[in-house]
Amino acid sequence: MRIGDLAARTGVSVRALRYYEEQGLLKANRSGSGQRHYPESVVDRVDLIQMLYAAGLSSRTIAELLPCVEAKVxxxxxxxxxxxxxxxxxxxxxxxxxxxxxxxxxxxxxxxxxxxxxxxADRDVATQAGRPAAPPMTLR
Amino acid sequence: MRIGDLAARTGVSVRALRYYEEQGLLKANRSGSGQRHYPESVVDRVDLIQMLYAAGLSSRTIAELLPCVEAKVxxxxxxxxxxxxxxxxxxxxxxxxxxxxxxxxxxxxxxxxxxxxxxxADRDVATQAGRPAAPPMTLR
DNA sequence: CTTGCCTCTGACGTCAACGTCAGGTTCTAG
DNA sequence: CTAGAACCTGACGTTGACGTCAGAGGCAAG
CATH class of the missing domain: 1.20.5 (Single alpha-helices involved in coiled-coils or other helix-helix interfaces)
Structure with a gap:
């Protein structure tokens, strides 16, 4: 899986993925020519990284916690x-x-x-009880 | 109430208060010499502004919503x-x-x-049921 | 072989919410 | 009256998570 594919799979930009690697959040296998290749498992890892960013954690903190979360160490x-x-x-x-x-x-x-x-009201104030089902999961 | 007092009362920096005014979130009565004076009521308003900032709203969005929240218009x-x-x-x-x-x-x-x-565990894992009372209200 | 898309490494740009400094005025305690 | 704290208006600096551009190389299809 190359970086463009991973980007498509996770919805994260290519730039962001390279940034994550720069921050020590992601490691990539390099092909002879220097191109990044990822195993399927990193998709989950990227998702997790996104969750933590969305929760307001900094790269540094995420980098500290990831080994703990993944390797249980x-x-x-x-x-x-x-x-x-x-x-x-x-x-x-x-x-x-x-x-x-x-x-x-x-x-x-x-x-x-x-x-x-x-x-x-110009909108459906009463979709349910004033609280329509929250959209999928934007989180900003 | 001068800007320094308001800062002390709200825990917000003087610079931030001036910034809020610049963004149209706060208005101040000016004394003859140009100094800002605030009524007691702005304390609540500043608190509200902080809440909205903490919720991830931008100044622009807050500026749009504040009249709605305060004047009910x-x-x-x-x-x-x-x-x-x-x-x-x-x-x-x-x-x-x-x-x-x-x-x-x-x-x-x-x-x-x-x-x-x-x-x-090097910390009180069992303060209660694993969930110690959350600190006052940091919210970042 | 070449066309077109993907990838690479720098490196500079961006944006918001302030921090900080400069240079000058104003208020207040003694 | 005078020192020191507080205030004023610019204006530049900071930080994090990327966006974007430049210039150069890699890869599968025709």
Whole structure:
């Protein structure tokens, strides 16, 4: 599997994949001419990397945690890091939940035509109960 | 209330507050000599701005939503934006939850001394049920 | 063999949310 | 009144995760 294929499979740009390698997140088998070749397994690894980036981790942190996640090998430091990041993500979820609830409240107050709203809903406010199924998984 | 006081009250830097004003997120009453003075109410507004930044919104988006949130005034566009951002945050929470669960699984597998772990837990793995109370509210 | 697409290595560009420094004014405590 | 803290407006610096371009080589099809 060459880099273009991997890019297509993961939805990550070729540039990003080379960047990951530069950051020590990915290793590639090189052909005689220097071209990168990857085994199927890296698809999952790239997906995981994307998850961690989306969770706000830096390349450096990801590089520290990946051996721990994949090889199940951990040093005291990496374990501490693992706990710390897990907790940080928990806090982030909590904060996001508060933010979402705040937005829901705003939607409720400006959304109901009976509370001094300038316009009426122009979208399906009642798709379900105000919460349409979240799209696949954008995560930015 | 001057800008330094507001900074102290909100935990946001003076530079950031001036930046928010530059981006149209905050307005200040100017004294004759040009110094900014704020009413108490802006403290909440700054907190809200921080929440939205933490949720990954850009200044531009925040600027679009703030009138909607504060003055309860909405145009069809801003309402659409409101929904879109709420949904995006929902998706973000879902993704973060999956990421956290993945990390929890890793912790469980590398953490239990009975599964080929190199080191034993060096931290209070069992503070409660593996999930110590998340710190105040970092959110990055 | 050559055409066209893929790949390679630099290396500079980008963007947002500030940090930081310079040079000058203003407020306040003593 | 005077020192020192706080404030002002530019304006340039920073960081991370890439985008983009340049110039050169590699690879399968016809």
């Amino acid at each position: 951990s040093t005291p430091e990496s374990r501490a890091r693992l706990f710390a990041e897990r907790d940080r993500i928990d806090a982030q979820i909590a904060g996001l939940t508060r933010t979402r609830d705040r937005l829901d409240a705003v939607i409720a107050s400006t959304g109901s035509p009976a509370s001094g709203c300038t316009y009426i | 909405s145009t069809p566009e801003s309402r659409a934006r409101l929904f879109a951002e709420r949904d995006r945050i929902d998706a973000q929470i879902a993704g973060l939850t999956r990421t956290r669960d993945r990390l929890d699984a890793v912790i469980a597998s590398t953490g239990s001394p009975a599964s080929g772990c190199t080191y034993i």
